[in-house]
Amino acid sequence: MFYQKVLKPILFKFDPEKVHNLIVFLGPFLGKSFVLRKLVALFYKYKGRDISKTIDGLTYRTPFILSAGFDYNGKLLNILPEISFGGVEVGSITARACLGNKKPRLTRLPKSQSIIVNKGLCNDGVDEIIKRLKNYKRRNDFVIGISIARTNDEKASAVEEGVLDYFYSFKRLNEEDVGDYYTLNISCPNSFTGGTFTNPALLSLLLSKISSIKCHKPIYIKMPINLEWPEFDNLLKIIEKFENIKGVVIGNLNKDYNSLDFKIEVPKKFGGGLSGKPCFEISNELIKKTKVTYGNRFTIIGCGGVFSSKDMISKFEAGSDLVALITGMIYNGPGLIKELSNHYATSHEY
């Protein structure tokens, strides 16, 4: 209520990226101080019965993950467990640091409960992020996934260079033993090269190279959601062949502006993918079809448009093992994750 009635009306008066930067600036302060952490936990930490879930050998205190794109540089790891997240996907990170696309690159669409995202993978680069994460004191109830994307510049734009770019980040993270799981983001709609590796033959090339490194941690693929089922399934058929790839995140941003409830909100000049509500139904349908077709072959991290407990239940009923979100938290506040956890605890097992 405090967020909805007081904080959000103030925050939503400011540019979304400035608000995001403020949170990423304040988060580490809150996370560092024992007292402030406990204060945050008092309001926002789930304290009910054990709802932990173990997936691919990793135990999540709650089955909710902060999706890739909020904690690009791994700075919020100490505070996220206090607002009931069971894990985070840091990134997407890239081999070289990226400044991102031209600003403004985030636009709220409040009536449509969405954000136009055109960040362009703005992050510090894998080596800098490894240094930061090495200083993090591990806790055994919070899972750190790392989302790897291709550097958003011309140098990495050819296929071969692109493969080597992913490979570099993956190799470095493995060498340094940083991160509990890895997600290959093949579907970033707002980078220089778009979704090159959403082509089955090229995806196969990328996964063959990645598989040349022995990695005992789970690897997932972040899927595009603007593909018809046969095309989506063609990607799954490729992924299925690689035993080391444990699952899929379904899915990324929505590129189809026709899915907006209120197109009138879209500014005249815009570019990028849509988060939030326009992702909800499309991702649910793809999750369902993946589950029906592949049974338990893939771990499914369901993502897109979770704003309420009802939405969360739909994601699990569709076949998700874990649920990831960002936009719901931005619109409904950090209390959302505790609310989801409480509801999950009282509903039947998923």
Ligand SMILES: Cc1cc2nc3c(=O)[nH]c(=O)nc-3n(C[C@H](O)[C@H](O)[C@H](O)COP(=O)(O)O)c2cc1C
């Ligand atoms: C500000 C913002 C930045 C994002 N950046 C990334 C990214 O770097 N990598 C990625 O895989 N997904 C990124 N996403 C997509 C989200 O991870 C998620 O797939 C999508 O927003 C749907 O979930 P939501 O409706 O809960 O936000 C971003 C989303 C937002 C809102």
